[in-house]
Amino acid sequence: MKRLTLILLIVALAAVVTNVTFAQERPDRPNRDLTGVFWNPSQADYDRWRVIDGVEEGAEIRFWPWALTPDFEDYLNQIIKNFEATYPGVKVIMEGQPAAGARDNIRNSFAAGNPADVINMSDGWVAELAEAGVLMNMDEAVGAAYPEIRAEYVDGAWTKVTFNGVSYHIPWYLALSNTMAVNTLILEELGLTLEDLPKTWEESFAFAKRVREESDGKYYLYSFPWGELAGLGVLNAFVGEGIPVYNDDRSQVIFNTEPRAAGILAAYKEMLDNDYIPRASLTDDVREMIDRFSEGEILLLQTGPQLLRLVRENNEEVYNSLKLVNALVGEANIRNIGGVQTLVIPKDTKFPKAALAFAIFVTNADTQTAFSREVPIYSSNLKSYDDPFFQTTGTQLTDSLRPLAKEYFTTAVNTNILNFPRLSEVEQIVLGEFQAALLGVKSPQQAADDMAGRINAVLSSQ
Amino acid sequence: MVSTPYPGSPDPLAAEAIAQGKRRRERRRTLTAYGFLLPSFVFFFIFLIIPLITVVYLSFTNYNIVTAPQWVGMDNYTRLFQDPLFWRGLRNSFIYLVVTPILITLSIALAIVVNRKLRGIFVFRTIYYIPAVTSVVAVGMIFEIVFAEPSGLINGVLLALGWIERPLNFLTHPDSTLISVMLVTIWRGIGFYMVIFLAALQAVPEELYEAAAIDGANRFQQHLYITVPGIRPAIIFVAIISSISALKVFEEIFVMTDGSAGVLDSALTLMFYLYRQGFVNLNAGYAAAIAVIFTIVTLGFSIANLRFLERGSRDNR
Secondary structure: OHHHHHHHHHHHHHHHHHHHHOOOOOOOOOOOOOOOOOOOOOHHHHHHHOOOOOOOOOOEEEEEOEOOOOOOHHHHHHHHHHHHHHOOOOEEEEOOEOOOOHHHHHHHHHHOOOOOOEEEEEHHHHHHHHHOOOEOOHHHHHHHOOHHHHOOEOHHHHOOOEEOOEEOOEEEEEOOOOEEEEEHHHHHHOOOOHHHOOOEHHHHHHHHHHHHHHOOOOOEOOOOOHHHHHHHHHHHHHHHOOOOOEOOOOOOEOHHHOHHHHHHHHHHHHHHHOOOOOHHHHOOOHHHHHHHHHOOOEOEEOOOHHHHHHHHHHOHHHHHOEEEEEOOEOOOOOOEOOOEEEEEOEOOOOOHHHHHHHHHHHOOHHHHHHHHHHOOOEEOEHHHHHOHHHHOOOOOHHHHHHHHHHHHHHHOEOOOHHHOOOHHHHHHHHHHHHHHHHOOOOOHHHHHHHHHHHHHHHHHOO | OOOOOOOOOOOHHHHHHHHHHHHHHHHHHHHHHHHHHHHHHHHHHHHHHHHHHHHHHHOOEEOOOOOOOEEOOOHHHHHHHOOHHHHHHHHHHHHHOOHHHHHHHHHHHHHHHHOOOOOOHHHHHHHHHHHHHOOHHHHHHHHHHHHOOOOOHHHHHHHHHOOOOOOOOOOOOOOOHHHHHHHHHHHHHHHHHHHHHHHHHHOOOHHHHHHHHHOOOOHHHHHHHHHHHHOHHHHHHHHHHHHHHHHOOOHHHHHHOOOOOOHHHOOOOHHHHHHHHHHHOOOHHHHHHHHHHHHHHHHHHHHHHHHHHHHHHHHHO
16 A cells, blocks of 8 residues: 555656656647747757846846736746756746736836836836836847847837837737738628628728618627727827828827828717717727627627637637638728837846846747747747748638738838827827717817827927 | 821821822823724824825825836926816716715615515515625626626617617716716615614614604604604714715726726716826826825815714704
């Protein structure tokens, strides 16, 4: 009996050790390549990855990934393992941040003078910290000191957020924003094909009416997350239609001087008044928009492909019917950089070189390619796209987008919408005036004028 | 010359010793009392007095939470009184006070209903109390479904019955958002206040109702002239705490409007504006100025409320 217990104990221990020590095949990560350089690196790889000079010996740095643990913990642990082998003597402590509340944690950590050394955050959060002057200037730390490394990054992602023309983040993973999902169940029920779908926003306004009428009010063409994203969405719509947002020296916004801006607001108002889009779009956030689509009452979903997993979780039948097509574009046919996940480093970190080395390591081509194999996100490092993986298509819905990614990210532009000072206040201004136009409190032109006037007041107060 | 006490008179030294002993005991008792009070005072001082003083200080600074505050004098207050959103928040906070009389009336009515000796009445009491112990986030999410457009619980049923042609805009119209949130507050609060009134009702002597019935008072008159005066202390208590809660409302608005305060900021209360300025816009100094004004308003309102209700109570005696 004692022997049996001992054997069982050894087997259990071996199982634990095996799990901890070796990377595992995971059925939910069919593209993971355990023989590749990321999961199975050699000394030559470590040498190749060592690119930052003067890294502090014995440095211990803290890393805050956002909303990635525990789902991607094994991937993140492998990054740390590879990094510590690349820069012996440097230790990384990972402290995963939950999806909710992370922004407050980050702000509070800066207030307390104890932020992590490398922090992952959404692009929209960078501006306020850059404005407060607490982040490392990446144009200096990387752009000036290591121009060849800077050149590896998608340019629009590097400049996605700037303050006084300076970037304070290193772009990490990106989302494709040039695709949308189509619920083919609705399409077939309406006797339509993918070719019938609108290609531009202008065409979509008439198509939205057609979908409502031909479905007897059962379906909508699309809905919007204006409760959350109206601020950026409205200004991006202006850019997409070729309406200049700023004047030449970016000291003022001038979109209101172009009548098409008010025209866009009027078009949305008409759709809302006639119930061609769900009225709940006024208050929905992205999650609610996806839930609404998952219920099977919306034909098109415009969101990054990485969020389609939420549709699968909500309603597998709808997910299995999805087809991906090119997203709607405006008259200017601008393809803009979508969401950028970033890494920032506090200006006052005790180990600036080690922190920088780690941020560069997390975003190097091999590390990011391995991440793209984990989940359908895209690398901010253009060298990743030389990997043959990005020329292949797989069996999953989003796999078909991979070969398109390099061309997209080398041509997509940054619309500079995130570069306002006091960004949150600007977003609230745009949202308020947009709602005023949609609800008929103001004429579209008046709302556009007031929107521009109030933003200019913010700009001139700087 | 030392005076000698008369025989039988108390020895002054002994009296002094007794007095000293008494004073020592008294001092010890006082010290013991302070000793017991000290932990809560330390807690109170650290977590209330210091933050209160800090907030007042911050209200005179420009502070973005991330970097050190800078003294700006009265700037925040000057800006505050010229800020239309501050006035809207203040107005909405006072509008929200409408829930107080509604809550009191409905809670008393419900307490009277469940204050009967019926078999299984405790089941009803428990059911009515459940909203009070349910997380506000859960309640908010449930009511988002109830109010959803076009196929939430209310709209779905009304549309299916053909009673309405287009969905009602509970949360997407500026005139109805605040009212919709107030309904949720009322729904959550009734059970809680019902229990308070139920306890008060148990103390009203049964004979008074019997006497009133003999005098020909109907049920409504009995409650108006016996129940209401009988539970007046509970009414004062509920009026004060529910009106303070109404002025402070935040969670319901945050959850039901997904953190936006509704279309056109129609459900923006002072507390919500404080949150937005402090934690969204990172204007913590400005938010502190809002907090100071809010505290003064709440304090003033509570004192006025108390005085008014107490005076009413005295007049009825």
